[in-house]
Amino acid sequence: MDNRNDTPIDDFEQHLRDQLAPRSAPAGFADRVMARAKVRVAPQPRPRPFFLLPLWSWTAVAALLVVAVFGGIEHDRRQRIEGERARAQVLLALRITGTTLHDVQQKISTEENTPAHSESTGFEKR
Amino acid sequence: MKIKPILSLTLLFAALPFFGARFAAAQADQLPFPDVLSKQLAARASNYTEVTLDRKMLDFASHFMDNENDAEGKRIIAKLRGIYVRTYEFDKPGEYTAADLEQIRAHFESGDWSPIVKSRSKNDTDDSDIYMKTVNGEIQGMFILNAEPKELDIVYIDGPIRPEDLEGISGNFGIPSNLGGAKTIAPPPPNPMLQNRKAGPQ
Numbered sequence: 001m002d003n004r005n006d007t008p009i010d011d012f013e014q015h016l017r018d019q020l021a022p023r024s025a026p027a028g029f030a031d032r033v034m035a036r037a038k039v040r041v042a043p044q045p046r047p048r049p050f051f052l053l054p055l056w057s058w059t060a061v062a063a064l065l066v067v068a069v070f071g072g073i074e075h076d077r078r079q080r081i082e083g084e085r086a087r088a089q090v091l092l093a094l095r096i097t098g099t100t101l102h103d104v105q106q107k108i109s110t111e112e113n114t115p116a117h118s119e120s121t122g123f124e125k126r
Numbered sequence: 127m128k129i130k131p132i133l134s135l136t137l138l139f140a141a142l143p144f145f146g147a148r149f150a151a152a153q154a155d156q157l158p159f160p161d162v163l164s165k166q167l168a169a170r171a172s173n174y175t176e177v178t179l180d181r182k183m184l185d186f187a188s189h190f191m192d193n194e195n196d197a198e199g200k201r202i203i204a205k206l207r208g209i210y211v212r213t214y215e216f217d218k219p220g221e222y223t224a225a226d227l228e229q230i231r232a233h234f235e236s237g238d239w240s241p242i243v244k245s246r247s248k249n250d251t252d253d254s255d256i257y258m259k260t261v262n263g264e265i266q267g268m269f270i271l272n273a274e275p276k277e278l279d280i281v282y283i284d285g286p287i288r289p290e291d292l293e294g295i296s297g298n299f300g301i302p303s304n305l306g307g308a309k310t311i312a313p314p315p316p317n318p319m320l321q322n323r324k325a326g327p328q
Contacts, residue, residue: 097209100281104254
């Protein structure tokens with residue numbers, strides 16, 4: 001066959017056909033791909049149900065609960081003590097106020113009944 | 127770029143609320159009479175009682191006044207901003223002077239305070255004073271000073287209080303039940319200067 005009439009385009013075209021011709025996969029190719037896919041989509045381990053937590057976790061939770069409960073009770077007890085103390089202070093203040101006012105009124109009444117050096121503004125006898 | 131002045135100003139404005147709060151707290155802690163006098167009197171007294179209750183303490187205490195008998199007291203303190211009580215008992219007369227009493231009274235001789243009762247004895251050892259603070263026609267404070275030869279009682283109530291309020295608790299908390307005379311203590315007469323000001327120019 002005389003090749004003197006072949007153009008560079010024909011050579012290029014033939015080269016492309018050779019390269020793009022279907023080829024069978026090398027041996028073991030499919031197995032390698034499947035193995036890699038299994039590794040990538042390996043399922044995550046399921047979380048353990050809470051009632052299957054280790055014993056030390058339950059111990060820590062129980063200890064926290066006990067501290068919280070007793071701490072709350074102690075706080076309430078101290079609040080109550082402080083509150084009662086504050087209440088007592090208020091009652092004492094009111095008592096002293098009342099008795100002081102009463103003493104002043106008694107003094108004024110006594111002075112009004114006797115000649116005295118008292119000077120009062122706006123105090124009316126009942 | 128002038129970052130330093132901006133940073134300084136920012137820090138200054140950020141610190142202002144802190145100092146403002148401290149100043150307000152300091153103001154709130156101040157008693158209406160010089161505390162140094164309280165210390166002096168306490169040093170001379172054989173027995174003394176000091177009760178200082180600000181708004182926070184009154185609020186806190188009211189939560190625990192759920193007894194039936196406490197209802198009236200709870201109602202009184204609900205409106206108050208503070209109650210300050212000082213009582214001193216001395217072994218012998220002469221442990222405080224007239225100057226001490228004048229120093230206490232001086233804080234209530236001006237401003238919105240008006241004397242309601244002024245009782246003076248010959249040797250200033252049996253004096254009594256009641257002052258009331260009036261703001262916009264409403265009583266906003268009461269000061270009671272009762273001086274006896276061997277005892278001195280000082281009561282300062284900050285907030286809306288009337289003598290008839292105290293009558294409501296008479297017979298309770300150890301207060302004599304015949305406190306009915308408190309009803310007759312009249313509020314101070316209106317200030318004519320304020321009245322003229324309200325009338326405006328004519």
